[in-house]
Amino acid sequence: MAMIVRNSYTKTDIKTKIDFIFLKGLSLAIPLIISSVFFTGSAAAQTPSPTTVLFENVKVFDGKSSKLSAPTNVLVRGNKIESISATPIPVNKRADTLIINGEGRTLMPGLIDAHFHMMMTATPLQVALNGEPGYLNLIAAREAKKTLLRGFTSVRDLAGPVFSIKRAIDESLIEGPRIWPSGAMISQTSGHADYRSLNELPRTANSHLHHSEVTGGAAIADGADEVLRRTREQLMLGASQIKLAAGGGVSSNYDPLDVAQYTEAEFRAAVDAAENWGTYVTVHAYTPRAIQTAINAGVKVIDHAQLIDEATAKLAAKKGVWLSLQPFLDDEDANPQPEGSANRAKQLQVTQGTDTAFALAKKYNIKVAWGTDSLFDAKLTARQGAQLAKMIRWYTPAEVLMMATSGNAELLALSGPRNPYPGKLGVIEPGALADLLLVDGDPLADINLVADPEKNFLVIMKDGKIAKQIMR
Structure with a gap:
């Protein structure tokens, strides 16, 4: 048919735009030359x-x-x-x-991905950590268009120096989805966003920032005062919400999964600053202790939560906290980790908790957002829609599509006056x-x-x- x-009025409208993207924390501007086809068709x-x-x-x-x-x-x-x-x-x-x-x-x-990383989703880990920023921006610009052409018209970006890509999209220099940026993930020393090697310790007053901090992918902060400053920096850069690491992660090497990160006072510093700007804090967290500490400090969204228990689910429901869950399973969409490594063991532990997390969310009627959190592999990112489709393991197709449209739009609206795209989505x-x-x-x-x-x-x-x- x-x-x-x-x-x-279909057309092939090829435009070459030159935009000087000023890299955060750097004094040089890198000319980014982007050729974009703005229409697909005859x-x-x-x-x-x-x-x-x-x-x-x-x-x-x-x-x-x-x-x-x-x-x-x-x-x-x-x-x-x-x-x-x-x-x-x-x-x-x-x-x-x-x-x-x-x-x-x-x-x-249009579909909405509530947990995305435009600057890291299609780039191998070591390239993302050490690559030349201009090159990484070019990869991200290409991925932005691919994301839009997969039908994802909005994404909540939860760590990475994506402000220049967002601006280029908003100014129609390149094609891509609407982006709600968090900027750098704020992390304690030895936290999920501490990408330093052991030979870079200890940090002193005269130490240089790590490359990931200079380019805006991470911000290491210890103590409430440092967390407050780093939070304000991301808001100044244009963050629509703030992201903190509240517990161990799979891909990070020096933070065991069971370790809760940040104290309630440190979380509260970020929450107070974000709320003063009319927005909110979301945290990377898997375990009950990490989740509970964050919730008690006023955090409104928990990203991941695969190891949540019943008591913590009850607390989330009572406080009206969102769970931003991903369909993490040990399947073809798992972010690659070396077999036999500590990170692979952590990954298996997380995937084994996914069914329980969704079951508890449904049992206690917790608001659930959906996202992919694909990292470091362009082939996995290309399966963005397939990762949405696999949600029928826990929900009906109608529930899945409502989650990825009106449900995720409700989550995006938590940014309040920091919402970069006022209007109903x-x-x-x-x-x-x-x-x-x-x-x-x-x-x-x-x-x-x-x-x-x-x-x-x-x-x-x-x-x-x-x-x-x-x-x-």
């Missing part, structure tokens, strides 16, 4: 991008309902959804108007921002459609602009 497009003469798009004859998954609508028409004007109607919507057939007949296909909100309703996917099929009946976006996402729209359009 062919998708009919009338007054279609080539045509260059024409203005449509400012009005009408989707006719589509079945709508609105991000909140467990069923598709009857055949519907959806009008987008500018960057917002203007109207939705079961009856025809008249439009002026002008040069700036695009009419797409979906022929009964599914129109749904994750839903299809009048007045909402126009981040939309036209899917060749019914993802509520076949969730695996999202696992192959290249084939099944016929139209990808972000902020009212079409990033992809397949003609069939």
